[in-house]
Amino acid sequence: xxDVSTTEDTAPPAxxxxxxxxxxxxxxxxxxxxxxxxxxxxxxxxxxxxxxVGENGAGKSxxxxxxxxxxxxxxxxxxVKGKEVTFRSPKDAIAKGVGMVHQHFMLAAQLTVLENVILxxxxxxxxxxxxxxxxxxxxxxxxxxxxxxxVNRPVETLSxxxxxxxxxxxxxxxxxDLLILDEPTGVLVPQEVEELFETLRELTAQGVTIxxxxxxxxxxLQIADTVTVIRRGRTVTSVPAxxxxxxQLAELMVGxxxxxxxxRPATDLGEAALSVDDLxxxxxxxxxxxxxxxxxxxxxxxVLGIAGVEGNGQAELVEVLLGLxxxxxxxxxxxxxxxxxxxxxxxxxxxxxxxxxxxHSRGLLLPAPLWENAMLGHQGSRPFxxxxxxxxxxxxxxxxxxxxxxxxxxxxxDVAAYALSGGNQQKLIVGRxxxxxxxxxxxxxxxxxxxxxxxxxxxxxxRRARGEGLxxxxxxxxxxxxxxxxxxxxxxxxxxxxxxxxxxxxxxxxLGSYMTGxxxxxxx
Amino acid sequence: xxxxxxxxxxxxxxxxxxxxxxLSSIVLLIIDRSxxxxxxxxxxxxxxxxxxxxxxxRAVPLYVSAVAVAVGFQMKLFNIGVEGQYRIAALVAAWVGxxxxxxxxxxxxxxxxxxxxxxAAWSSIAGILKAFRGVHExxxxxxxxxxxxxxxxxxxxxxxxxxxxxxxxxxxTARIPESGRLPSLNPVLEGLGVEVPSGxxxxxxxxxxxxxxxGYYVLIWRTRLGYDLRAFGANPGAAEASGVNLKRxxxxxxxxxxxxxxxxxxxxxxGSFHRYTTDIPIELGFTGIAVALVGRNRxxxxxxxxxxxxxxxRSAQILDFRGIPKEIETIIGGVIILTVVxxxxxxxxxxxxxxxxDAAAKTARDDEEGPA
Numbered sequence: 001x002x003d004v005s006t007t008e009d010t011a012p013p014a015x016x017x018x019x020x021x022x023x024x025x026x027x028x029x030x031x032x033x034x035x036x037x038x039x040x041x042x043x044x045x046x047x048x049x050x051x052x053v054g055e056n057g058a059g060k061s062x063x064x065x066x067x068x069x070x071x072x073x074x075x076x077x078x079x080v081k082g083k084e085v086t087f088r089s090p091k092d093a094i095a096k097g098v099g100m101v102h103q104h105f106m107l108a109a110q111l112t113v114l115e116n117v118i119l120x121x122x123x124x125x126x127x128x129x130x131x132x133x134x135x136x137x138x139x140x141x142x143x144x145x146x147x148x149x150x151v152n153r154p155v156e157t158l159s160x161x162x163x164x165x166x167x168x169x170x171x172x173x174x175x176x177d178l179l180i181l182d183e184p185t186g187v188l189v190p191q192e193v194e195e196l197f198e199t200l201r202e203l204t205a206q207g208v209t210i211x212x213x214x215x216x217x218x219x220x221l222q223i224a225d226t227v228t229v230i231r232r233g234r235t236v237t238s239v240p241a242x243x244x245x246x247x248q249l250a251e252l253m254v255g256x257x258x259x260x261x262x263x264r265p266a267t268d269l270g271e272a273a274l275s276v277d278d279l280x281x282x283x284x285x286x287x288x289x290x291x292x293x294x295x296x297x298x299x300x301x302x303v304l305g306i307a308g309v310e311g312n313g314q315a316e317l318v319e320v321l322l323g324l325x326x327x328x329x330x331x332x333x334x335x336x337x338x339x340x341x342x343x344x345x346x347x348x349x350x351x352x353x354x355x356x357x358x359x360h361s362r363g364l365l366l367p368a369p370l371w372e373n374a375m376l377g378h379q380g381s382r383p384f385x386x387x388x389x390x391x392x393x394x395x396x397x398x399x400x401x402x403x404x405x406x407x408x409x410x411x412x413x414d415v416a417a418y419a420l421s422g423g424n425q426q427k428l429i430v431g432r433x434x435x436x437x438x439x440x441x442x443x444x445x446x447x448x449x450x451x452x453x454x455x456x457x458x459x460x461x462x463r464r465a466r467g468e469g470l471x472x473x474x475x476x477x478x479x480x481x482x483x484x485x486x487x488x489x490x491x492x493x494x495x496x497x498x499x500x501x502x503x504x505x506x507x508x509x510x511l512g513s514y515m516t517g518x519x520x521x522x523x524x
Numbered sequence: 525x526x527x528x529x530x531x532x533x534x535x536x537x538x539x540x541x542x543x544x545x546x547l548s549s550i551v552l553l554i555i556d557r558s559x560x561x562x563x564x565x566x567x568x569x570x571x572x573x574x575x576x577x578x579x580x581x582r583a584v585p586l587y588v589s590a591v592a593v594a595v596g597f598q599m600k601l602f603n604i605g606v607e608g609q610y611r612i613a614a615l616v617a618a619w620v621g622x623x624x625x626x627x628x629x630x631x632x633x634x635x636x637x638x639x640x641x642x643x644a645a646w647s648s649i650a651g652i653l654k655a656f657r658g659v660h661e662x663x664x665x666x667x668x669x670x671x672x673x674x675x676x677x678x679x680x681x682x683x684x685x686x687x688x689x690x691x692x693x694x695x696x697t698a699r700i701p702e703s704g705r706l707p708s709l710n711p712v713l714e715g716l717g718v719e720v721p722s723g724x725x726x727x728x729x730x731x732x733x734x735x736x737x738x739g740y741y742v743l744i745w746r747t748r749l750g751y752d753l754r755a756f757g758a759n760p761g762a763a764e765a766s767g768v769n770l771k772r773x774x775x776x777x778x779x780x781x782x783x784x785x786x787x788x789x790x791x792x793x794x795g796s797f798h799r800y801t802t803d804i805p806i807e808l809g810f811t812g813i814a815v816a817l818v819g820r821n822r823x824x825x826x827x828x829x830x831x832x833x834x835x836x837x838r839s840a841q842i843l844d845f846r847g848i849p850k851e852i853e854t855i856i857g858g859v860i861i862l863t864v865v866x867x868x869x870x871x872x873x874x875x876x877x878x879x880x881x882d883a884a885a886k887t888a889r890d891d892e893e894g895p896a
Contacts, residue, residue: 344769361759409887419879
């Protein structure tokens, strides 16, 4: 660690006069119950590739939305080329030369490259679009990137990499000289990544400045001039990339001190509640495996934590275990019974509890009253149902119990779920899953986006349930949560479980290197 | 739903109807007719006994059609094919009814059952296409309307048409025997002291329609199936994670919707026509969509909306006699759909904002007092 400077603000590289391309000072953005950005400060020099790294949920996206004018900061200032600016909308940002290439492309598939680029920005001459001038300008832009591009091709016929280049050209066409690229490599195959990097180098050679958001450390080290690490909404450091090794970067992301696991009473471990044997999932479109040889057992009274940088197969693992996606091979046993071919309903009724990573898309019926939300996933069993009918009294009664014991702040059980804050919604979900007395709880980021109070309450409930013999599979990006709750910890990387670690004896270096694959480089 | 929300919704609906009348008045003034005179004429015509019976008889098919549409709406499935479903269902049911002779209650039950099954079978084509091939139900049901209409006309002309001596010009199925007809409710009305003009018959199918409404309510709000269906409509991702099988749900819902649709014209068929002819009312499937929309898929509200549309339809008949174009009915109907839908949405937002404020206030109070 000692060879890494931890100043918040790097000095500009020698020989570079003039104001920085962007300087963010003290940016703070709060959402109800959560501070997404806390006094973030960093500086981007003109013509550099500046990588912004951090776990999902660390605050990168919020920060970039602020820089691109999609959100207003509560505190702090933004300077572009030495002048303080206030962006009310992306339009303001573009006017100052700040452009953004989104992770998900925003292109009209049937239109040509040319039409897509000029959409909303068409050069007109006497009321008619001046296609010739636009075409020349776009071809000029494409050529400076080194690769020619046929501007008359419909976008739907382009490869993913080519579509991304159209997005970049779109932004350059509007006069941007500062590009924000949000996770640009997530959708690309390795060869396309190389081409993208080539393009980016060409652009910086022409004086364009690039902010590159990523959590793929090898790519960051390969392309960036400077790396800024963000952790839990705070700037950790800005360092020249050349001074960093993958291991050091991993450590910076994870933090130099890991939370100390609290000593907790060992429980009598019961039978294996969930056994996963050689599970595989193949992506039929890409023709590659998303999950390989996943094998583990969780016994009653045990919490198995899965650590890993997001996007390494965690979401797929959850979907396969719940039966939402069909696995390509292997077996899943729930309480000793083979559920490999069972439907989601059979698995849920067999005692599989689920706390989803995104409560709004997987966990709640927002317009429905709380009591209907409390029965979601348990709608077939008592006290929510009697035969083929819904037992309204039973459901209301049980909901009132959940509200009481899990401290859900609500005017009552008949209030619609959308009325509650995120923390209270999450407590309701945790309450409904634990009250149903499951065999196994699959908890995916169980405290994401909730305030500190709700977080502590949810952790306590999971600990209590573990003490009473529940088996828990915990997937999380929050190391406090993983280390604080898990009895055992496994690391997932590119769809494989690459290590099993003891949370009591874990070092940040060890965890970071397994999570990022730096370990492989060392051992090979 | 508490009292405050109910009042907001009631106010919004009344406001919307008043606004619709005001807008229609402007149209009448533009064509130089007195709105007051027109509305008074419509009101007095509609309050005659034969008009009231006609309004109820007209409202029943609209209501059943709206229920059929609403079943689909509950899970965000748009069954635009009620039109084709009821036509083919009524044709087959009337043909079966005319071909058999059974004791009273059995005969009527058989006809209704056949209508529901044929409606379900026809709508299930769209359900299967959606579940297994991802074909959007709006496209497939519209196409099936054309196919159903054509198929029905061909079946009627070539296979189901009654062979009559002397060659009648009317194209129709054989008459359903006495045992397969539903009695009129006129004796009940007369028992209540209402003088029913001759030629006016209150179809007893209205009672069956009320039962259908109750059945719809129980199915959607009181059964596990209905819960799954609404859960799917509210949030497909969450419903799936809770164990709802999306394909199965699409098939079931489309079939149930079609079964209701099959019963749309059973009132006129069993009550007055006693056979399937080309005079059976058409386009009820499309008006049913409007009724479901205005009635917010709720059983009672849809009944009120059906009566409203039936009232407009009947009372407009007087306008021609007063020199007012009766197309004004279509304008009022259209304007009501717009104003009510907008008012419903505004009411929903106001209620939602209220609930969010209430919950926030409650949380703040708890924080001051400490957790319970």
